[in-house]
Amino acid sequence: xxxxEPTPPARTATGGxxxxxxxxxxxxxxxxxxLGLFLTFGPAGVFRASFPPIEELTLERVDFPxxxxxxxxxxxxxxxxxxxxQVTVDDAYWSFTMDGDPTIGRLGDAELEVPYPWVSGEPVKxxxxxxxxxxxxxxxxxxxxxxxxxxxxxxxxxxxxxxVGVVPxxxxxxxxxxxxxxxxxxTDFLLSLTIGLLVFLGxxxxxxxxxxxxxxxxxxxxxxxxxxxxxxxxxxxxxxGRLRKRGAGTEARxxxxxxxxxxxxxxxxxxxxxxSAYAIGEIALGSTLVIGFLxxxxxxxIGIVAPLASEPVRPGTLVALGALAGLPTIAGTMIGGLSYSxxxxxxxxxxGAGAVIQVVWVLARLLSQRQGSGLxxxxxxxxxxxxxxxxxxxxxxxxx
Amino acid sequence: MRGGREHIHAMxxxxxxxxxxxxxxxxxxxxxxxxxxxxxxxxxLREYEITAVDRSIEVAPGVHFDAWTYNGTVPGxxxxxTEGDRLRVNFxxxxxxxxxxxxxxxxxxxxxGVFEIVDPGDTFRYxxxxxxxxVQLYHCHAAPLKRHLHKxxxxxxIIDPRDRILEPARELVMMMNGFDTNYDGENEVxxxxxxxxxxxxxxxxxxxxxxxRIYLFNMTEFDLLNSIHVHGTLFxxxxxxTRPDHYDYTDTVLLCQGERGVMExxxxxxxxxxxxxxxxxxxxxxxxxxxxxxxxx
Numbered sequence: 001x002x003x004x005e006p007t008p009p010a011r012t013a014t015g016g017x018x019x020x021x022x023x024x025x026x027x028x029x030x031x032x033x034x035l036g037l038f039l040t041f042g043p044a045g046v047f048r049a050s051f052p053p054i055e056e057l058t059l060e061r062v063d064f065p066x067x068x069x070x071x072x073x074x075x076x077x078x079x080x081x082x083x084x085x086q087v088t089v090d091d092a093y094w095s096f097t098m099d100g101d102p103t104i105g106r107l108g109d110a111e112l113e114v115p116y117p118w119v120s121g122e123p124v125k126x127x128x129x130x131x132x133x134x135x136x137x138x139x140x141x142x143x144x145x146x147x148x149x150x151x152x153x154x155x156x157x158x159x160x161x162x163x164v165g166v167v168p169x170x171x172x173x174x175x176x177x178x179x180x181x182x183x184x185x186x187t188d189f190l191l192s193l194t195i196g197l198l199v200f201l202g203x204x205x206x207x208x209x210x211x212x213x214x215x216x217x218x219x220x221x222x223x224x225x226x227x228x229x230x231x232x233x234x235x236x237x238x239x240x241g242r243l244r245k246r247g248a249g250t251e252a253r254x255x256x257x258x259x260x261x262x263x264x265x266x267x268x269x270x271x272x273x274x275x276s277a278y279a280i281g282e283i284a285l286g287s288t289l290v291i292g293f294l295x296x297x298x299x300x301x302i303g304i305v306a307p308l309a310s311e312p313v314r315p316g317t318l319v320a321l322g323a324l325a326g327l328p329t330i331a332g333t334m335i336g337g338l339s340y341s342x343x344x345x346x347x348x349x350x351x352g353a354g355a356v357i358q359v360v361w362v363l364a365r366l367l368s369q370r371q372g373s374g375l376x377x378x379x380x381x382x383x384x385x386x387x388x389x390x391x392x393x394x395x396x397x398x399x400x
Numbered sequence: 401m402r403g404g405r406e407h408i409h410a411m412x413x414x415x416x417x418x419x420x421x422x423x424x425x426x427x428x429x430x431x432x433x434x435x436x437x438x439x440x441x442x443x444x445l446r447e448y449e450i451t452a453v454d455r456s457i458e459v460a461p462g463v464h465f466d467a468w469t470y471n472g473t474v475p476g477x478x479x480x481x482t483e484g485d486r487l488r489v490n491f492x493x494x495x496x497x498x499x500x501x502x503x504x505x506x507x508x509x510x511x512x513g514v515f516e517i518v519d520p521g522d523t524f525r526y527x528x529x530x531x532x533x534x535v536q537l538y539h540c541h542a543a544p545l546k547r548h549l550h551k552x553x554x555x556x557x558i559i560d561p562r563d564r565i566l567e568p569a570r571e572l573v574m575m576m577n578g579f580d581t582n583y584d585g586e587n588e589v590x591x592x593x594x595x596x597x598x599x600x601x602x603x604x605x606x607x608x609x610x611x612x613r614i615y616l617f618n619m620t621e622f623d624l625l626n627s628i629h630v631h632g633t634l635f636x637x638x639x640x641x642t643r644p645d646h647y648d649y650t651d652t653v654l655l656c657q658g659e660r661g662v663m664e665x666x667x668x669x670x671x672x673x674x675x676x677x678x679x680x681x682x683x684x685x686x687x688x689x690x691x692x693x694x695x696x697x
Binding site: 083085086087102130 | 410411465582681685686
């Protein structure tokens with residue numbers, strides 16, 4: 001116990017607002033005092049072991065800004081500062097330059113540059129050797145000149161985003177007139193199909209987020225980011241939906257808006273992943289891949305308009321929904337391509353997954369409120385499965 | 401900024417090591433001849449003091465390795481004596497683990513430094529005759545061997561022949577070695593005399609026509625073989641230095657772990673000549689140096 005202040009428990013029973021605050025803050029004060037004592041007097045003998053600290057340095061990103069130059073971005077995710085002493089490239093010591101101090105503090109980051117004559121199209125392995133002799137390595141599967149924020153690459157990323165996100169979503173929206181004329185049970189079928197599509201997308205984004213969380217420096221807790229994104233996104237969107245409920249349109253329109261938002265967030269994450277994979281040479285953007293994304297993401301458009309089948313909708317609203325769902329892809333490819341950060345990518349992939357899960361929930365509720373057999377009716381269940389199969393089939397083109 | 405343009409080549413380490421405790425350029429030409437006194441039978445008694453101590457050494461600029469050393473350096477002192485001398489080595493273990501000194505050569509079984517484990521704080525006296533003439537070796541033989549060797553407990557042991565006079569020469573010691581700084585069973589640093597690229601940063605100064613005799617040792621751990629290749633000339637090479645009539649004339653020799661020999665080189669042209677392992681990987685990880693040969697006489 002801290003000897004600093006005795007507590008007056010008897011007098012606070014019916015106290016006012018200030019005593020309520022005191023009750024809330026008191027444990028925090030004790031915690032602060034304890035931390036102060038800990039830091040001042042260092043009980044540390046016990047905790048500070050005689051063995052050297054386990055250093056942890058993550059080589060977050062390796063860039064090839066020009067022929068003969070390699071740039072490495074490092075993050076110290078360990079408990080102690082790390083001093084960069086030497087660099088090897090492909091198992092050879094190489095001179096390097098580093099701005100500022102070679103010692104990187106906890107959670108700090110730094111960049112170093114190596115004048116290495118890398119060979120385009122071949123792998124490169126970079127290791128950083130610290131003052132204690134530990135090595136931290138990153139291998140690049142295919143070295144290729146990194147994109148710069150110039151006209152050529154900006155055009156590339158905009159086109160990439162357009163093809164992969166915007167165009168397919170708008171194409172999908174064009175099914176609205178068709179949806180309006182098919183019988184009611186078939187629109188239910190299409191809603192179920194949408195649910196299938198989204199479940200597939202959500203699981204896909206979630207696994208990708210978990211996979212990429214391995215690239216995140218451990219102090220930044222990749223899985224923690226995934227959890228925050230997946231759980232936080234639906235809560236925030238749901239909360240926003242509640243706020244807008246008064247005065248806004250019908251349940252179906254709200255559903256369409258939420259779906260567009262969810263898909264937009266998902267596409268932002270997808271854009272980040274595609275842009276960074278492109279930048280680090282992990283995918284060659286062949287026409288097959290672009291066609292695959294076209295097919296794959298057209299289904300997202302159907303998802304948005306499916307709830308609107310029996311609603312009057314202005315063209316402007318439709319364009320807004322399409323933009324909300326599709327345009328984030330362009331932002332994603334640009335950010336991912338020009339400044340890849342594992343932390344941001346994992347977080348946005350997870351937010352995308354959470355947003356999609358939220359949409360699935362909204363749609364399932366919408367479906368159960370309509371007069372029909374609900375999600376488990378034979379036709380609707382078949383729709384859901386058809387959605388999964390459709391995503392799987394179109395996904396065969398986009399596996400990278 | 402760190403590193404920069406101090407070498408022509410971008411390949412190599414950045415910066416330099418602190419040589420106040422151990423300077424490879426000094427070790428290159430240092431021989432410990434012990435303290436001598438005559439024995440009643442006319443022979444020479446040579447006494448050496450060797451202490452095992454734990455010490456952090458700098459094996460590449462800024463890269464520190466927690467070594468186990470003889471007399472504070474890796475390699476330990478290069479012991480030198482003459483064939484037939486009586487040797488007395490007073491060994492103190494001031495390290496944190498049990499150690500020994502195992503000498504290569506001809507000696508009784510209880511002087512072999514294998515079974516007489518010397519615990520921390522203890523001492524042991526090795527005493528035997530220096531036999532045969534040649535390039536021998538000493539190292540710790542406590543288990544686990546791999547750990548005790550790659551931690552740095554080894555040194556050169558040269559027995560000069562008694563009955564023939566060697567041609568006067570510039571004499572150098574080159575211990576090929578490596579360091580597994582992250583303990584993954586592979587060396588991060590390769591070198592001669594422990595410091596990566598040291599003789600590239602500080603080329604060994606020679607003169608045209610000067611005879612250079614190199615006592616060469618291989619104590620590289622983890623890799624079966626190591627080699628030396630010298631640019632710009634060929635050299636004579638005596639395996640283990642035991643048979644004067646039996647040598648190779650070559651520019652590259654290959655040595656197994658624990659193997660050693662004598663090289664004699666004479667450069668005919670001035671210039672900057674490299675010497676390095678002909679395993680490119682070892683060379684690029686530090687086992688590379690230069691002779692700077694000048695024309696003055």
